Amino acid sequence: DADVTQTPRNRITKTGKRIMLECSQTKGHDRMYWYRQDPGLGLRLIYYSFDVKDINKGEISDGYSVSRQAQAKFSLSLESAIPNQTALYFCATSDLRRGDYNEQFFGPGTRLTVL
Amino acid sequence: GQNIDQPTEMTATEGAIVQINCTYQTSGFNGLFWYQQHAGEAPTFLSYNVLDGLEEKGRFSSFLSRSKGYSYLLLKELQMKDSASYLCAVLDSNYQLIWGAGTKLIIKP
Numbered sequence: 001d002a003d004v005t006q007t008p009r010n011r012i013t014k015t016g017k018r019i020m021l022e023c024s025q026t027k028g029h030d031r032m033y034w035y036r037q038d039p040g041l042g043l044r045l046i047y048y049s050f051d052v053k054d055i056n057k058g059e060i061s062d063g064y065s066v067s068r069q070a071q072a073k074f075s076l077s078l079e080s081a082i083p084n085q086t087a088l089y090f091c092a093t094s095d096l097r098r099g100d101y102n103e104q105f106f107g108p109g110t111r112l113t114v115l
Numbered sequence: 116g117q118n119i120d121q122p123t124e125m126t127a128t129e130g131a132i133v134q135i136n137c138t139y140q141t142s143g144f145n146g147l148f149w150y151q152q153h154a155g156e157a158p159t160f161l162s163y164n165v166l167d168g169l170e171e172k173g174r175f176s177s178f179l180s181r182s183k184g185y186s187y188l189l190l191k192e193l194q195m196k197d198s199a200s201y202l203c204a205v206l207d208s209n210y211q212l213i214w215g216a217g218t219k220l221i222i223k224p
Contacts, residue, residue: 042119042202042214043158058211086155102206103148106157 003027004107010062012113019078020112023091031094032074033104034058036087043090049074055070081114088112117141117213117222120169121203135188135201135218143208149177149188150202152217158202161188163166188221 004025013019019080023032031050035043045058055066063085067075074099091107119139127133139147143159146165150158164170164186176189188201200217207213 007214015116021171040216042216043204043212044214045211048211077175101199101209102210103160106159108157109155111155 004091004093004105006089006107006110007033008110009108010111012115013081014115015082016082017081017114019081019112021072021078021089021091021112023076023107025091025105025107027093027095027105028074029095029105030071030094031102032068033092034064034074034076035090035092036060036085037090037109039089040051047078051115055058078114079111081112083114086114087111117207118206119205121201121204121215121218124219124221126223127190128224129193129222131193132189132191132195133220134218135190135203137188137215138187139184139186139203139205139213141205141207142199142212144181145206145208145210147177147179147186148202148204148206148212149175149186149200150204152200152202154199157210161201168198170178178189184195195222195224 007022033048034046048067065077089110092104094104121137151163152158162177169178174191179186202217203215204212
């Protein structure tokens with residue numbers, strides 16, 4: 001089984017709808033991240049969490065919110081989806097206990113289309 | 116601001132060698148990563164450099180010069196399966212990864 005899973009894998013929705021993307025991990029990592037990826041652009045950080053009680057905004061948090069329900073679960077919500085939020089979304093994890101190395105492990109991605 | 120530059124696209128021939136460059140300007144430096152990403156898939160870790168010099172791992176090697184803000188990824192004996200995007204990322208002073216836009220590598224027979 002995959003260490004980092006994301007649901008759904010694909011989603012098509014309409015403008016104005018609320019959408020939740022879910023991420024679960026079995027790696028036992030403390031840190032979790034949400035990124036979006038657009039063609040020709042690098043990965044851009046939306047939110048990150050270093051533990052259940054620690055949530056931080058990333059580079060492009062406007063229009064998004066997150067919830068860290070448990071160490072293993074980190075959800076991303078689009079409160080009112082708009083077409084320019086159409087992108088590939090990745091969840092990632094890393095292990096604080098490995099110190100400064102901070103290698104990130106990625107989920108398979110969720111392809112979101114907002115019509 | 117923080118900036119990572121890498122070529123948008125490169126083409127190479129199967130069996131050959133290719134070098135993908137990455138230059139960076141970031142607020143602090145705690146290491147540089149290279150990731151491989153096949154189209155529509157998740158990035159996967161290739162290498163990590165924090166000290167100057169060359170790190171070799173099989174067909175792939177990664178070089179870092181901190182004074183020049185420069186790294187390269189060297190791929191030898193290219194195979195068709197190496198066709199992918201290669202992402203350079205720097206861990207800044209806040210231990211956040213700053214990502215380049217990626218280099219799409221096309222391998223031709």
